[in-house]
Amino acid sequence: MDNKVVKIIIALFIPPLAVYLHEGKVTKNFWINIVLCILLFGIGGIIHALYIVLK
Structure with a gap:
């Protein structure tokens, strides 16, 4: 849990x-x-990273 x-x-x-x-x-x-980080100024990268980590 702490790792997540x-x-x-x-x-x-x-x-x-x-x-x-x-x-x-x-x-x-x-x-x-x-x-996504480069094209969407970081916001797309954040959303994608949260999706990957939380799935």
């Missing part, structure tokens, strides 16, 4: 790191998150 809370907090500030920590390696979700 830490990932949620990281997702709010550094979304790609949260996705990487959750998945354990560089996956397509990591790259999607990087692109």
Whole structure:
């Protein structure tokens, strides 16, 4: 439970790191998150990271 809370907090500030920590390696979700962070000024990356961590 505590690990999930830490990932949620990281997702709010550094979304790609949260996705990487959750998945354990560089996956397509990591790259999607990087692109969303760049294109949508971070908001898309935050939403995507929270989705990945909470699913």
